[in-house]
Amino acid sequence: MSVTNSVENTLKRATLQLQESGSDSPPLDAAVLLCHALDKPRSFLMTWPEKELSAQELAPFEALLARRLTGEPVAYIVGEREFWSLPLEVSPTTLIPRPDTERLVELALDKAMLSEGSILDLGTGTGAIALALASELPNRRVVGIDLMADAQQLATRNATRLSIANATFLAGSWFEPLEVGCQFAVIVSNPPYIEENDPHLSQGDVRFEPLSALVAGDEGLADIRHIADNARHYLIDQGWLLFEHGFEQGLAVRNILLELGYQDVETCQDYGHNDRVTLGRYLKQ
Structure with a gap:
């Protein structure tokens, strides 16, 4: 039986890759990047774990994941980090x-x-x-x-x-x-x-x-x-x-x-x- 590209399986595969790359928070990194790629809230991942992702949806996620696997901070990849409950734009500067x-x-x-x-x-x-x-x-x-x-x-x-x-x-x-x-x-x-x-x-x-x-x-x-x-x-x-x-x-x-x-x-x-x-x-x- 082939492995599908469901939300759940996509997160599992990304988490494993991030673990091997040395990320401090693989599941969180994977979830944040997938939400950013899909432009969806975190609740979407939990509500629709079985949803199949198309090649068009997977491509931007894979690009983001590749950057994280080199060690680039998630905050710089998605351009935002929360501090004191305030969503702040961030940049490499x-x-x-x-x-x-x-x-x-x-x-x-x-x-x-x-x-x-x-x-x-x-x-x-x-x-x-x-x-x-x-x-x-x-x-x-x-x-x-x-x-x-x-x-x-x-x-x-x-x-x-x-x-x-x-x-x-x-x-x-x-x-x-x-x-x-x-x-x-x-x-x-x-x-x-x-x-x-x-x-x-x-x-x-x-x-x-x-x-x-x-x-x-x-x-x-x-x-x-x-x-x-x-x-x-x-x-x-x-x-x-x-x-x-x-x-x-x-x-x-x-x-x-x-x-x-x-x-x-x-x-x-x-x-x-x-x-x-x-x-x-x-x-x-």
């Missing part, structure tokens, strides 16, 4: 938003509740952090900055698609695009923090992401140090600075903040119980 970064959003929201004022997201990429904060705080101004004009334009498109009107995006190096005298109650950043020779750069999805958004000098701490130093001029009195960083960098980032005069410095863990976010409060002298 930006990092793919990751669930662990939602911990940074949670902590930034906690600190934003302590005082009024605008919020700044440095290295905004897709705008994920800025848009998550803006969606939760519709009466607060949120500004996102990215060095790459392509990223700034992408984040702006995401804001428009999501009808989030209180987030604006600028292109430039860190604080450079801001007007003189700008002050923020909260500054957040998920900056480059990986060392140049880190072996993880040649593994998994990271291989396809822009190095400029991943790698920093000084053992991965150069951009964190630069931001922490300059943020003191842009924070309101008792404003908060929060960083996402590598799981082994908590102590180093705390030391940077303490050396620069930040108070109430602490490191918080992500959902995997790894050090992930370090924050501090700056008091004007």
Whole structure:
């Protein structure tokens, strides 16, 4: 008896191929790619597992699958990734938003509740952090900055698609695009923090992401140090600075903040119980 091209069998075959290629989530990858190729919701796969797929339906799926089998991230293949329940357009010019970064959003929201004022997201990429904060705080101004004009334009498109009107995006190096005298109650950043020779750069999805958004000098701490130093001029009195960083960098980032005069410095863990976010409060002298 020949094997049919039903939805169920197509998913099974793709899942097996993805397992052999080293995917971390073969069944999910197969389902997302097939839904994208068919332009159908996930519920379609569960409702019609016996539906036979035509050659015209299979061809675009096989093309997408071939890209994933080379290791290309699913988010780049389908052009979208959900973050904080927001569907975000993504592209190879930006990092793919990751669930662990939602911990940074949670902590930034906690600190934003302590005082009024605008919020700044440095290295905004897709705008994920800025848009998550803006969606939760519709009466607060949120500004996102990215060095790459392509990223700034992408984040702006995401804001428009999501009808989030209180987030604006600028292109430039860190604080450079801001007007003189700008002050923020909260500054957040998920900056480059990986060392140049880190072996993880040649593994998994990271291989396809822009190095400029991943790698920093000084053992991965150069951009964190630069931001922490300059943020003191842009924070309101008792404003908060929060960083996402590598799981082994908590102590180093705390030391940077303490050396620069930040108070109430602490490191918080992500959902995997790894050090992930370090924050501090700056008091004007």
